Amino acid sequence: MRITILQSDITTRAVDAIVNAANSALLGGGGVDGAIHRAAGPELLAACRKLRDTDLPHGLAPGAAVATSGFRLPARWVIHTVGPNRHAGQTNPALLVSCFSESLRLADSLGAASLAFPAVGGGVYGWHGRHVAEAAYDAVAGFGAAHPVSALELVEFVLFGPEMEQAFKAVFEQPR
Template sequence: MANEITCVRGDITTEAVDAIVNAANSSLLGGGGVDGAIHRAAGPGLLDACRELRRTTLRDGLPTGEAVATDAFNLPCRWVIHAVGPNRHAGQTDPSLLRSCFTKSLDVASTIGARSIAFPAISAGVYGWDADEVAKIAWDAVTSHASDIDVVRFVLFSDELLRAFEDARPE
């Protein structure tokens, strides 16, 4: 478990941590919400890196619940860890898939040498998951996962999400 776990309201693209997590879609080619914001802020190099992953190791895209890292290009962090959350609107309602986004991201962060990581509220936006449920799953995944990450920060873009994550904080 990380030494420091916090939640803040903010813009994940401005976080000065080793790695930020992108709530990506399986194509890895950008989208809306957090995904679009990260791609815009990182610049065209991020899309090129994602296209290269699709051309080589992830020809069919990144599966739901999995994570992969790229360089961060114009972002203040060193890496972007792309994690594909489950889409409740598409019938992906298994909480273990959402939990996996957080634990696999931590695993990838450890593998690449990151010591600090920032997460968004994966699947709480257009993928239709309830903010309270995402917050509980995220906190449980991060606090029960053995990793060598020192700092975990949940960076939430709205007061509603921040409140959900603060309320879900374990005692």
């Protein structure tokens, strides 16, 4: 699996699936979540409402992931995951790792060859960039070890600012 780290707009990535740093309601919001909903069009909100009316009446739990179509996005699918909110006392790093792990697992089960992640948890949910990058690294390493044969060929970390990009590069490029 090839990994790239770049500073860009995740809504423009021509990959099979993008990950949405969603809130548990799945009904849109600010930051990456709002940008993805705007770019995907009203069909995404309708699909998320249908999930809430059927499979997820209480919303999506932190660390879990669910997929919808990408609608007007270049990506075929949107994988929604909810990061733990440090400001609300959700400080277990395993939940943050789970966001990345569950998204990877779901992308693989969909047959996606390429996947783009934002810095899940690194915005309004209060996780420091290095912690987000470490969680992402742990998830990718664990996924690769557990799934030596996978449809996933490319994982992109599409980051909003230079500080987050540097945090990811520092973690992913350090010798192990």
